Amino acid sequence: MKILGIDTATMAGSVAIVDGERLLGERLLNVPETHSKRLHLAIDLLLTETRLSLADLDGLAVTRGPGSFTGLRIGMAAAKGLALALGMPLVGVSTLDVLAANFFGCRHLVCPILDAKKKQVFTGLYQCQDNGPVIKVRPEVCITLESFLDTLPPQPVVFAGDGPSLYRQRILDHRGSLAIMAPPGLNYLSPAKTAFLGLDELTSGRNHDLDALTPLYIRASDAEIFVQPPVSTGY
Numbered sequence: 231m232k233i234l235g236i237d238t239a240t241m242a243g244s245v246a247i248v249d250g251e252r253l254l255g256e257r258l259l260n261v262p263e264t265h266s267k268r269l270h271l272a273i274d275l276l277l278t279e280t281r282l283s284l285a286d287l288d289g290l291a292v293t294r295g296p297g298s299f300t301g302l303r304i305g306m307a308a309a310k311g312l313a314l315a316l317g318m319p320l321v322g323v324s325t326l327d328v329l330a331a332n333f334f335g336c337r338h339l340v341c342p343i344l345d346a347k348k349k350q351v352f353t354g355l356y357q358c359q360d361n362g363p364v365i366k367v368r369p370e371v372c373i374t375l376e377s378f379l380d381t382l383p384p385q386p387v388v389f390a391g392d393g394p395s396l397y398r399q400r401i402l403d404h405r406g407s408l409a410i411m412a413p414p415g416l417n418y419l420s421p422a423k424t425a426f427l428g429l430d431e432l433t434s435g436r437n438h439d440l441d442a443l444t445p446l447y448i449r450a451s452d453a454e455i456f457v458q459p460p461v462s463t464g465y
Contacts, residue, residue: 231288231432234273234312235425238265238305239297239325240344240392245272246421247280247287248429255280256421265304284316291428293419294322295446296352296370297344302445313440321431322443323424329391330356330364331423332416338386340364343375343393351375351393352448355382363430372449379404386410390417 232254235246243265246256257272277283292309295302306322313320329342333356340356355368371378375397382405389401390412401409431438 231429232282232286233289233291233425233429233432234287235291235421235423235428236269236273236305236309237293237325237328237419237421237424238269238301238308239293239295240301240419241298242418243269243272243301243305244419244421244424245269245276246425247276247282248422248425250429253422253425254282258418258421260418265301269304269308284312287316287318289318289428289432290320291425291431292320292322293325293328293424294443295325296346296372296448297325299445299447302447306443306445310440310443319432319438320440320443321428321438322446323427323431324366324370324446325419326352326354326356326370327364327366327427328419328423330354330366331427332390332412332420333358333388334364335361336388338388338410339367339383340388340390341382343389343391343397345392345396346372346449349374350449351378351397353378353393355387370446370448375400376404384408388412392417 232249237244242260244258247254257276290309292305326342330340333340336358344352346352350372354370357365357367386408388410
């Protein structure tokens with residue numbers, strides 16, 4: 231199966247195409263330009279470079295969050311539009327699952343962290359298996375950094391994502407030698423892993439409902455927080 235993976239959850243937007251166990255191509259661009267301006271161009275360029283057309287694809291995968299609310303909406307809208315137009319299946323994968331997948335075979339717990347603004351982070355906890363998939367042991371949450379660090383067991387933990395680069399010293403002050411910082415190359419979401427995780431979902435036999443697929447925001451947006459429902463007049 232040829233799967234197009236799409237990620238717009240962070241500034242480093244990316245796309246990739248896999249065919250079974252083969253990576254055919256990927257593009258990642260970490261620049262301050264909105265995904266709406268570059269996502270479709272990235273897909274077109276990737277298809278050209280791999281000598282494929284949209285009709286050659288068998289399915290789509292998109293990161294559904296957590297991450298930038300605007301980025302998630304752009305990626306989800308583009309992926310759903312393609313899925314409807316092409317009549318092919320689409321699955322959403324967790325942003326943190328994609329980050330954690332960078333550490334296949336790691337013998338330590340893995341803690342991906344993304345900056346959530348408002349003095350909070352998006353994070354979770356994963357355990358790597360011997361020759362098996364990375365397993366989520368704590369689901370995605372939006373929480374203050376220190377509150378989550380307080381809950382971690384007294385053992386080495388690998389920290390990855392944009393959070394560790396932003397809050398490196400706070401993590402080291404809290405965890406000391408038990409904090410292992412991922413190398414820079416593993417702090418970005420891999421579009422290939424987005425596609426491969428999507429492939430696993432599509433071949434799992436589970437039913438995937440396009441209408442039910444929505445972004446995983448975790449917390450309410452500013453609009454949801456500040457816009458109050460209309461007051462009933464009784465009529």
